[in-house]
Amino acid sequence: MKKEELSYIAGFLDGDGCIMLQLVFRADYRLGYQIRASIVFYQKQKYKNFLFWLKGKFQVGYIRDRNDGMSEYTIVGSKPVIGILKKLMPYLRLKKDQAELALEVLAKMPGSGRKMNSRILLELSLEVDKFAELNYSKKRTNTSEKVRQFLNKSLLNPVETEV
Amino acid sequence: MKKEELSYIAGFLDGDGCIMLQLVFRADYRLGYQIRASIVFYQKQKYKNFLFWLKGKFQVGYIRDRNDGMSEYTIVGSKPVIGILKKLMPYLRLKKDQAELALEVLAKMPGSGRKMNSRILLELSLEVDKFAELNYSKKRTNTSEKVRQFLNKSLLNPVETEV
Numbered sequence: 001m002k003k004e005e006l007s008y009i010a011g012f013l014d015g016d017g018c019i020m021l022q023l024v025f026r027a028d029y030r031l032g033y034q035i036r037a038s039i040v041f042y043q044k045q046k047y048k049n050f051l052f053w054l055k056g057k058f059q060v061g062y063i064r065d066r067n068d069g070m071s072e073y074t075i076v077g078s079k080p081v082i083g084i085l086k087k088l089m090p091y092l093r094l095k096k097d098q099a100e101l102a103l104e105v106l107a108k109m110p111g112s113g114r115k116m117n118s119r120i121l122l123e124l125s126l127e128v129d130k131f132a133e134l135n136y137s138k139k140r141t142n143t144s145e146k147v148r149q150f151l152n153k154s155l156l157n158p159v160e161t162e163v
Numbered sequence: 164m165k166k167e168e169l170s171y172i173a174g175f176l177d178g179d180g181c182i183m184l185q186l187v188f189r190a191d192y193r194l195g196y197q198i199r200a201s202i203v204f205y206q207k208q209k210y211k212n213f214l215f216w217l218k219g220k221f222q223v224g225y226i227r228d229r230n231d232g233m234s235e236y237t238i239v240g241s242k243p244v245i246g247i248l249k250k251l252m253p254y255l256r257l258k259k260d261q262a263e264l265a266l267e268v269l270a271k272m273p274g275s276g277r278k279m280n281s282r283i284l285l286e287l288s289l290e291v292d293k294f295a296e297l298n299y300s301k302k303r304t305n306t307s308e309k310v311r312q313f314l315n316k317s318l319l320n321p322v323e324t325e326v
Contacts, residue, residue, distance in 0.1 A: 011174025
């Protein structure tokens with residue numbers, strides 16, 4: 001991708017996009033919670049073509065129409081999110097701190113071969129809390145505290161940490 | 164300015180900025196209405212530095228704090244608005260049509276030496292209406308119709324146009 005395209009997209013993301021790290025509860029997960037990374041771009045359905053242009057640039061993610069006249073282009077998953085953030089990083093301004101923290105957290109996620117365990121999950125979930133503060137997520141319900149409670153209750157791998 | 168900066172700003176404007184052409188009533192104006200061009204960038208007051216960075220790039224306009232925790236960087240006036248739109252034009256995507264129409268209207272505004280008259284004002288106000296449609300301005304009260312009514316009522320220069 002050209003520099004002008006990357007910087008344009010960085011500007012658009014800074015203005016109207018969203019970088020997210022979330023703790024997602026999965027009933028079928030041994031550790032209860034999953035760390036989900038995503039990037040979301042929004043646009044009026046009328047201008048959905050713009051989102052298709054973006055998707056054409058990144059070659060990942062999916063576009064969906066919401067009920068309120070908006071469309072969303074979402075990229076979910078550590079690997080694609082890391083790839084995009086690294087590309088945009090030199091040009092980001094407002095969301096640079098967020099992007100850096102997201103990359104830090106994602107770099108600590110167990111990769112292929114290594115398994116996630118309760119200690120790593122709890123550590124990372126504390127960083128997800130920090131990230132959420134940068135993002136002003138007020139409606140957050142899944143916090144590191146929830147993860148800790150789940151892990152302790154599940155007796156799978158009780159952890160005593162000084163939170 | 165560097166290409167990457169211009170394209171970044173174009174992306175930011177596309178995402179979260181605003182290009183405006185407005186009909187503004189001025190009690191002290193012979194023709195009643197003035198066409199006002201402006202560009203506005205918004206940001207949380209916490210990130211006001213970003214707006215100062217932008218202002219440093221353009222060297223025009225003013226920054227003010229709103230009551231709702233946001234700050235606005237506004238550039239008002241044909242000359243600076245034309246200058247900025249021309250710079251950003253190659254990189255704009257979502258607001259390219261708006262920017263082109265704004266430049267068209269502004270190019271027809273009487274320059275130094277030539278005076279605005281009721282015919283030109285009415286013609287341009289019709290184009291401002293078109294522009295407003297691109298901008299989804301629903302709360303608009305000053306339309307070309309209002310301008311026409313004012314001009315006819317003022318008897319200064321009654322105009323019969325097929326609107």
